[in-house]
Amino acid sequence: MTETPTAPAPPDGPPFEYRLQRTPVGVVITDASGRIRSVNPMARRLLRTNAHETWEGVPLLDLHPASARPKIRWLIDTAQDSAEGEAALVITIPMGSLVVKATRLGGAEGVCLMFHALGDAQMGEPPADDAHLLKLPLVRGPGRVTSLIDVDAVASLSAQGHYAEARTLHFRAFCPRSLADLERRLDPRLFVRVHRGHLVNLRHVRAAEHRDGRLCLRLADADETLIPVSRGKVGLVRRLLAV
Numbered sequence: 001m002t003e004t005p006t007a008p009a010p011p012d013g014p015p016f017e018y019r020l021q022r023t024p025v026g027v028v029i030t031d032a033s034g035r036i037r038s039v040n041p042m043a044r045r046l047l048r049t050n051a052h053e054t055w056e057g058v059p060l061l062d063l064h065p066a067s068a069r070p071k072i073r074w075l076i077d078t079a080q081d082s083a084e085g086e087a088a089l090v091i092t093i094p095m096g097s098l099v100v101k102a103t104r105l106g107g108a109e110g111v112c113l114m115f116h117a118l119g120d121a122q123m124g125e126p127p128a129d130d131a132h133l134l135k136l137p138l139v140r141g142p143g144r145v146t147s148l149i150d151v152d153a154v155a156s157l158s159a160q161g162h163y164a165e166a167r168t169l170h171f172r173a174f175c176p177r178s179l180a181d182l183e184r185r186l187d188p189r190l191f192v193r194v195h196r197g198h199l200v201n202l203r204h205v206r207a208a209e210h211r212d213g214r215l216c217l218r219l220a221d222a223d224e225t226l227i228p229v230s231r232g233k234v235g236l237v238r239r240l241l242a243v
Contacts, residue, residue: 026098026115029105030060034076037110037232041184046098046115055180056196056232060113064091075102076111133185138166138173149173151191155204155221157182159197167221169204194237195230208243 026043030036039055047063060076061069068091078087085104090097099116135148149168157164159179166175175182183193194200200217207218215229215237229237237243 026117028060028063028113028115030076030110030113031232032110034060034110036060036063043115044184046117056193072100075100075113078102079104079111131185132187133182136166136175136182137177138168138175140171140173146176147173151186152201152203155201155219156225156227157191157199164199167219167223167225169221171222192233192236192240194233195228198227200227202240205241208237208241 026046027038027040028036028043029038036055036058044055055063061072064072071089071091075087075089079085079102082104086101088099088101090099097117101114101116103112103114105112133151136151136154137146138149139146149166153168154166155169156167157175157179158167160174162178164175164177164179164182166173177185179193179197179199183191183199186199190201190203191199192202194217200219204220205217206220206224209216209218209226211226211228214231215234217227217229217237219225219227
């Protein structure tokens with residue numbers, strides 16, 4: 001009897017965005033202008049700033065107190081100009097001391113900054129309250145009843161001020177949590193921030209369409225909602241959906 005060979009694992013492993021979200025070191029990636037392209041949950045915890053609900057597109061220096069900005073500016077400039085393309089220093093912010101390493105990315109793609117906490121309070125596995133959500137609280141109906149809905153039934157979440165609107169396969173409802181918090185607590189293999197205002201469950205994407213020169217995702221909900229994809233997320237979405 002001939003044994004069927006096991007298919008080899010994909011050589012590249014999990015997608016970059018998936019690995020980034022689980023890296024136990026704070027990681028922030030900027031574009032050439034110094035605005036944030038990607039950030040992982042550890043960086044959010046280490047920097048602990050509530051000034052911006054959505055970090056993507058925000059100037060990196062805006063996340064640091066004024067006293068630390070000249071050091072971060074020097075760090076980025078040194079990494080960009082040095083032959084090695086790297087630089088590191090220690091900064092002190094209200095939350096504690098951080099070792100920050102900047103690495104120049106290829107071409108004119110910006111820099112990658114890695115934040116390591118000095119001490120034992122910030123590193124290691126995410127705390128228990130960062131476990132992936134299995135249910136979402138959704139409020140709807142005349143009595144404003146709060147129901148707990150399986151996250152698998154949610155097709156998308158869209159920012160509504162400090163809260164979110166959820167589109168399930170059959171109805172819309174109000175979710176009393178911010179989009180930034182939902183992005184942090186939902187499985188990034190399924191829920192992807194395809195736009196500043198939209199988090200999409202890839203399992204419920206029915207089609208990819210082009211409208212007025214931009215990529216949009218058609219959802220499998222009752223309204224067949226069309227969600228725009230921001231230019232900075234087009235490459236990620238194409239890789240994840242093979243379109």
